[in-house]
Amino acid sequence: MKDSSDGFVRADQIDLKSLDEQLERHLNKVWTMDKSPKASDDSTPAAVFPIASSAAAVPAARPAARAEWEIDPSKLVIKSVIARGTFGTVHRGVYDGLDVAVKLLDWGEEGHRSEAEISSLRAAFTQEVVVWHKLDHPNVTKFIGATMGSKGLNIQTESGQIGMPSSVCCVVVEYLPGGALKSYLIKNRRKKLAFKVVHQLALDLARGLSYLHSQKIVHRDVKTENMLLDKSRTIKIADFGVARVEASNPNDMTGETGTLGYMAPEVLNGNPYNRKCDVYSFGICLWEIYCCDMPYPDLSFSEVTSAVVRQNLRPEIPRCCPSALANVMKRCWDANPDKRPEMDEVVAMLEAIDTTKGGGMIPVDQQQGCLCFRKTRGP
DSSP: OOOOTTTTGGGGGSSSHHHHHHHHHHSSSOOOOOOOOHTTTTOOOOSSSSSOTTTSSSSTSSSOOTTTTOGGGGGGOOOEEEETTTTTTEEEEETTTEEEEEEEEEOGGGGSSHHHHHHHHHHHHHHHHHHHHTOOTTOOOOOOEESSSOOOOEEEEETTEEEETTEEEEEEOOTTTTTTTTHHHHHHTOOOOOHHHHHHHHHHHHHHHHHHTTTTOOOOOOOGGGGGEEOOOOOOEEOTOEEEOOOOSSGGSOOOOOOOOOOOOHTTTTTTOHHHHHHHHHHHHHHHHHHTOOSSTOHHHHHHHHHHHOOOOOOOOOOOOOHHHHHHHEEEEEEESSSSOOOHHHHHHHHTTTTTTTTOOOGGGTTTTOOOOSSSOEE
């Protein structure tokens, strides 16, 4: 696949799995601070990714201004690993007194990548940072800052601090103690969620996506694993590793991007797409929130792809699902993107639903005549 004509480096063209593997090898070692002159000069050139100049800079050189999104590494304390995701490893941390989550990524391990590859990866990293730091919404994870190629990063362990290689980059965001929405749904898989809880979670997600679309941003990987919960169970959209500004020409947005099971037919087909791919994914997430189950539990990846595109396969909506909520699901996952509603319309549809009359999912052992589940579902 080629880069799009609008000049963005497409994060979905990067071998993300190998990035995780490289970083994990680093984190399983005991690092020591590399004091060699060669290592100390191994920072990103200012022309590629400007960073603050050191105090030892040549007097005649004018120090590069710190970018508005750049953190001060001396104020960051990185602690234990809390997750390993598609685009890096996530740690707990503290930045300037705030509880934060820190996503780490290293592309330069053991010289396995060429300068051109590293430059491309850094550009993709920059894209995520540039997209995220401008966002401000209660249903979008708050961006604190980022840094690249700093020698001041350390991981705090029980035996002291371990210096990080200068090739490591990090993104710092607010820490959300509720964890991923996916995990919350799995925990409630048997007893299900009250309809008011389903409704509020759905509204949170819809409002967050509506805001992103108003900023001309397409998330492109909407799924319950990428939605986090704060201490009051408010959803916040996270992980902008494949997000991008929506191209004015739909033909500039092509390629399979996202997670199977949540991907719209046009994306699976490799056809041009737009923000309506997020609407489709929202419809799948809405079903998942209501059912506390996973879509297509008995199908392989290839079977899902074929059935969604060719047979119009969608998750089975339980008969006990309120018709107003079922209607939102069906409209959002319509095969024709033009027939899907905009996310602000989805918000209005959800706000109009009356939650006072119940309508919650009926647990398996309390079906009372409503056959909402098959005997075997999911993992």
